[in-house]
Amino acid sequence: MHRLRVQGLPGTMNSGLTDRNKSFDVQIPWVIGEDTKLTLDIYDRRLLGSKRHFVRFDLYPVYSPSHMNRHHGFWDLPLKHIKREKTSLSLKHGELIVKDSWRTVRLRPVWKGNLDFIGYSMLHISLWDFSKDPPVQLTIKSSQHVIRPGKRDLPLEHVFLPLTQRCNLKCPMCMRHVPKNWDASDAAPEIVQSVLDASPFLHSVVPGGTGETLLYGKLIGVIGELKRRMPEDSQVGFNTNGTLMTEETASRLIDMGVNWITFSVDGASKPVYERIRVGSDFNVVTENIARTVEYRNTSGQKNLLLQSNYVIQKENVQEIPAFASLAGSLGLDSVTFSHLRDFRRGEINMFGEEMLRPLFEQAAEIGDGYGLKMIFPGTRPLVESKCLFMQAAYLWLSGEVVPCCRMLEGAYPGAIRTFGNVRKNSLLDIWNSEEYREFRHGVLTHDFPDECKGCNYATGLLC
Numbered sequence: 001m002h003r004l005r006v007q008g009l010p011g012t013m014n015s016g017l018t019d020r021n022k023s024f025d026v027q028i029p030w031v032i033g034e035d036t037k038l039t040l041d042i043y044d045r046r047l048l049g050s051k052r053h054f055v056r057f058d059l060y061p062v063y064s065p066s067h068m069n070r071h072h073g074f075w076d077l078p079l080k081h082i083k084r085e086k087t088s089l090s091l092k093h094g095e096l097i098v099k100d101s102w103r104t105v106r107l108r109p110v111w112k113g114n115l116d117f118i119g120y121s122m123l124h125i126s127l128w129d130f131s132k133d134p135p136v137q138l139t140i141k142s143s144q145h146v147i148r149p150g151k152r153d154l155p156l157e158h159v160f161l162p163l164t165q166r167c168n169l170k171c172p173m174c175m176r177h178v179p180k181n182w183d184a185s186d187a188a189p190e191i192v193q194s195v196l197d198a199s200p201f202l203h204s205v206v207p208g209g210t211g212e213t214l215l216y217g218k219l220i221g222v223i224g225e226l227k228r229r230m231p232e233d234s235q236v237g238f239n240t241n242g243t244l245m246t247e248e249t250a251s252r253l254i255d256m257g258v259n260w261i262t263f264s265v266d267g268a269s270k271p272v273y274e275r276i277r278v279g280s281d282f283n284v285v286t287e288n289i290a291r292t293v294e295y296r297n298t299s300g301q302k303n304l305l306l307q308s309n310y311v312i313q314k315e316n317v318q319e320i321p322a323f324a325s326l327a328g329s330l331g332l333d334s335v336t337f338s339h340l341r342d343f344r345r346g347e348i349n350m351f352g353e354e355m356l357r358p359l360f361e362q363a364a365e366i367g368d369g370y371g372l373k374m375i376f377p378g379t380r381p382l383v384e385s386k387c388l389f390m391q392a393a394y395l396w397l398s399g400e401v402v403p404c405c406r407m408l409e410g411a412y413p414g415a416i417r418t419f420g421n422v423r424k425n426s427l428l429d430i431w432n433s434e435e436y437r438e439f440r441h442g443v444l445t446h447d448f449p450d451e452c453k454g455c456n457y458a459t460g461l462l463c
Contacts, residue, residue, distance in 0.1 A: 023047065023139060024055065026125055030386050031444065032147045038089040042082060050079040052131040053138075057096060062120040062144060063157040063391065064203040064235040064259075072121060072147075073112035076128075081105050118147050119154055120391055144388065148444060156431045158392040159202055160405065161195045162209035163187050163216040165397055169241055170278040171266075173311065175210060175343040175410045182410070183397060186216060191399050194422035196222075199229040201428065205236050209397070210410060214244040224256050235259040239309070243280050245288040250295055260305040263289055263332075266313070268322035275315055286330065293331035309336045312377075317351055321362035328370025335367070336375040338463060339456075346413045348456050353379040381459035385448070388457065390440045393431060399423040401430050403439065406455055417451040 024047065027039040040055070047053055059072035075096040077089075088099040094112065098105040126140040148154065164186045167176060176182055187209070195205060205226050213219060219238075226236050237260030245263075253261070263285070267273030270282035277285075289306075296304050308327050312320065320337065327335045337360075339350040350356075360376045367374040389404035396402065396409045399421040407416050417439065420430035430436060442449055448458075456462045 023127060026141070028123065028143070028145065030145055030384060032091065032121075032145050034149045035090060035092040038091065040077075040082065040087045040089055042079075042085050042087075045085070047079050047082070047127075048085070049083055052129055053079045054128050054130060054135075055079065056124075056126045056128060057091075058124040058126070059147075060122050060124070061115065061157075061203075062122055062388075064233055065122070066233040068113070069233045070115060070203070071111075071113040072115055072117060073109040075107055075109050077107060116155075118149060118152060119157065120144065120146050120388065144386075146390070146444065151441070153437050154391045154440065154444075155201075156198070156391060156393060156428065157202060158204040159195055159198065159206070159427070160392070160394040160408075161187070161192065161205055161207045161222075162395055162397045162409075163192070163207050163213060163219065163222065164209045164211040165409075166215045167211040167241075168215065168243060169212070169280055171276060172278065173276070173313065173340055175341075175408075178343045178413070179410045184211070185397065187397055188399075190423055191395065191397065192222060194399070194427050195395070196225055196229060198427040199226055200231065202230055203234045205230070205234075206238060207236065208238045210408065212244065213238045213240050214249065220249075220252055220256065223253070223258055227257055237261060237305070239264060241277065241280060242285040242288050245292055247291055247295070250288070250292040251299075254292075254296055254299050254301050254304060257301070258304065260307060261292070262307045262309055262336075264311075265289075265308050265323070266311050267316045268319040268326045272316050272319055276311075276313065286326070289330050289332070297331070305333050306331070307334045307336065308332050309338060311338055311340055312351065312356075313340045313349070317355070317359070320356075320359040321366055324363035324366040324370075324372065324374065328367065328372045332372065334373035334375065335363075336463065337363075337377060339377050339461060341411075341462070343411055344413060346454075348461055350377075350379070350461065375463060377463050378460040381461060385446070385455075385458040386460070387443045387448075387452065387455070390443055393427065395422065395427075401427065403436075404455075404457065406457055407451070415451045417449065 023044040025041045029036060042048055055077045056074055058074040061070055064070050077096060081098050090097045094109060096107040122142055123145055124140055124142045127138045129136045129138055166184050199205065207219065207222050223236055236258060239262045242263045265285065266276045273282045274280060293306055296306060310323055324335060339348045341348055356379055364374050394402050394405055394408055400418045401420050401422065402416060402418055406412050419433060419436045439449060443452060
């Protein structure tokens with residue numbers, strides 16, 4: 001069983017009722033099947049039998065969620081039906097069923113989308129007070145799951161398209177320093193075309209590579225063509241170090257409808273940042289980010305997410321709270337902190353929980369003040385490993401297809417599993433090959449192949 005994780009850290013936000021971690025909890029399996037058993041635990045006894053509160057179960061796909069078109073649906077459970085501190089529930093054939101010792105209550109979805117009920121999804125469970133008009137959400141807890149009725153295979157949703165392995169910086173922690181003969185070149189046209197051909201069936205594409213995305217001269221053209229071909233409500237976004245995000249480039253990208261941009265910034269002060277991002281200029285990058293945020297805010301493209309990632313290492317670990325303040329003042333929407341990957345050894349270098357927890361708590365409190373979403377890595381391995389990549393395909397510059405970012409070219413010194421090359425077969429044919437389907441089935445049933453064992457994404461230490 002998997003307990004829902006609260007968004008944010010314990011104690012960083014309080015509901016009007018009680019501390020958000022102490023009111024209720026839900027135990028739910030990682031895999032949601034045709035008949036899934038749940039357990040609702042009520043810790044605040046005032047909620048038992050309450051006629052003014054309900055719990056909402058809301059399911060969205062991980063890739064490209066949207067309220068109407070990309071939304072599985074939601075169920076509302078009035079707590080007047082809940083008389084005990086521990087109640088058995090089940091999600092079966094589209095109904096949320098409440099089982100008590102003397103009765104059964106069946107709840108149909110309040111709203112149900114047309115989306116196929118399968119694939120990686122985010123389950124948001126929220127507590128509401130409907131004595132107010134309109135009802136007020138008091139708390140929300142979220143966790144990621146995979147919906148897999150029976151043994152159905154998952155459709156391909158997300159593709160990483162490598163455009164360039166050239167970079168204008170020399171960051172010491174980068175995977176580019178690992179291979180002896182690094183191929184610092186751009187993708188061949190047929191590699192790009194292979195993803196364009198598959199794009200009408202995809203809902204998320206990340207054009208980038210292991211270099212600086214904005215060095216690829218045809219980036220705007222590729223993004224524009226992806227947006228034209230992909231289904232409505234699909235998402236296209238990329239990572240950048242921000243050094244080349246000029247006013248003209250930012251405005252062209254935003255005007256064409258790019259969905260998200262993530263800036264890689266590993267310091268809150270000029271000395272620390274420039275010690276890590278060798279060859280960059282802190283002032284230039286922060287000015288570029290601020291200008292991009294300003295253009296987003298005045299262009300009407302309110303749905304564009306502007307984010308940052310921050311790799312925690314010895315030089316910058318103490319600046320975690322200060323970076324939350326910097327990101328908030330720049331107007332960013334979210335920050336993802338991650339542990340440092342040692343690409344030579346295939347390991348992660350991480351600090352202990354006793355050091356990180358107070359820093360994360362300070363950063364979370366600062367982020368709350370700005371309305372900034374904060375994503376922190378795990379500080380201890382999950383009890384049950386979970387792979388998040390079985391609806392994704394990652395391409396090498398050579399055209400080889402691998403199942404996850406851990407196996408990107410140069411990213412891991414251990415065994416690599418490839419399933420074909422898009423120079424020889426279409427991406428969708430490779431995805432639907434027997435070998436690839438068997439691989440996904442094994443991972444989803446926890447029969448992990450040798451190449452996947454010891455993966456720190458599956459243990460929750462990398463995000």
